[in-house]
Amino acid sequence: MERFLVISFSAASGTLFFFWFSRAVRKAYMQQFILKHQWLLHPNSICYWRAGMAAFGFVLYFFSSYQSFAIFIFTFAAILDGVDGLVARACNLVSRWGEWLDPMSDKLTYLPPMIGFAYTGILSIKLVWMLVIIEFAGQFLARRILGWLKISGAANNFGKIKAIICFGLVILCALMDANPGIIDIADGVLMACIILSCASVVFKFIPNRLYADILSILNFCCGVTSLILTHHHYFAWAICIIIMGQLFDLFDGRMALKHGGTKYGPYLDDIADFVSFGLAPAYVIIQIGGFLAWGIGIAFIIGVAFRLIRFVTVDKKRADLPEGIFNGLPSPAGALVVLGASLIASPGILWTLTAATVALMVSHIRFAHFGRVILKEIPKPVFFIISASVIITLAFILKTRNVEMFGYLILSSVLIYVVVGRKWVHKSL
Secondary structure, three states, X not given: OHHHHHHHHHHHHHHHHHHHHHHHOOOHHHHHHHHHOHHHHOHHHHHHHHHHHHHHHHHXXXXXXXXXXXXXXXXXXXXXXXXXXXXXXXXXXXXXXXXXXHXXXXXXXXXXXXXXXXXXOOOOHHHHHHHXXXXXXXXXXXXXXXXXOOXXXXXXXXXXXXXXXXXXXXHHHHHHHHOOOOXXXXXXXXXXXXXXXXXXXXXXOOOHHHHHHHHHHXXXXXXXXXXXXXXXXXXXXXXXXXXXXXXXXXXXXXXXHHHOOOOOHHHHHHHHHHXXXXXXXHHHHHHHOOXXXXXXXXXXXXXXXXXXXXXXXXXXXXXXXXOOEEEOOOHHHHHHHHHHHHHHOOHHXXXXXXXXHHHHHHOXXXXXXXXXXXXXXXXXXXXXHHHHHHHHHHHHHHHHOOHHHHHXXXXXXXXXXXXXXXXXXXXXX
């Protein structure tokens, strides 16, 4: 309990500091102060400070009895990862050296304690060293090649989410170190870090305009994989895969807006959405069974198909729909309703909720686009934290196999989206 309180206090203090600083750095007086004290507050200086703080915290935690103080120091070192970017953008202090130094400081912050926890038996030694090798190969080898190719080596979204998860994993290990009875999801989270680290390196070599298409293809692969898992009655795994597909679908829209895409992008996106958010959820309904299962499943497929076709052929051309407002419930949200209900509801309730979802999808009730409207209002650090939290939650669900909790979490997320999304619809009118 004491360790939990220490971690909570450290996280709360660091978060309050971050939000205070994010507001203060927009003010002219703070920007002038930073420019006059660059030896202390230059983004590169902040990187040096947080790497030094992490090293000091590592020594305190593993080689002294001041572990609570070490956790506090490490938490602030992790928070500073977002502060240096704020300073760089607000004071126009972005540099090529900073692009290299920022991720290097991240690695020097979270990798040493991971190695320490591996040799105390909390993390897998093999997985930790695998992550270390991938991280430094990306830092030195991949960035050197990118330099030769004259391509920016700045961190991408995969790398940023991975860094947040790594910071969180270190805190989780500290909590598990003091409370051995806690459910052990550390290696599952560590595996997610390895996958994201590989994705971060690979995507640095891919032209920006291909990002959206690749993410749509990954979404499609998630839908196909989910169909296979559902066929073998691995419903919870199948639903986890669809949620991963939803993350890819969320990112492909952001990448298309930011970097553009190819002429095949919209078709890939629609096909992937139909498979992942139409066929896959419908097959879950059918496999669960019941005398109405086939009829309800086919009705859901038709509803998703109608929703997608109407969006492409009609809604995109309408002048009376504000930018980022959907006509009818988006198919990803509809899929989540069906998937969440399939884990906790009886067949009769599942069929009723599915029918209601189809009605909402084909209706003219307006909903805000989650990626293009709601996420724009969410600060980037919060967005990355939410994405990291989803991955950690999935790791926890897979470890505990608590299917009911998984279903309630899914349905709660849809309810929150509907409430927030309707609010933004009213603001746009």
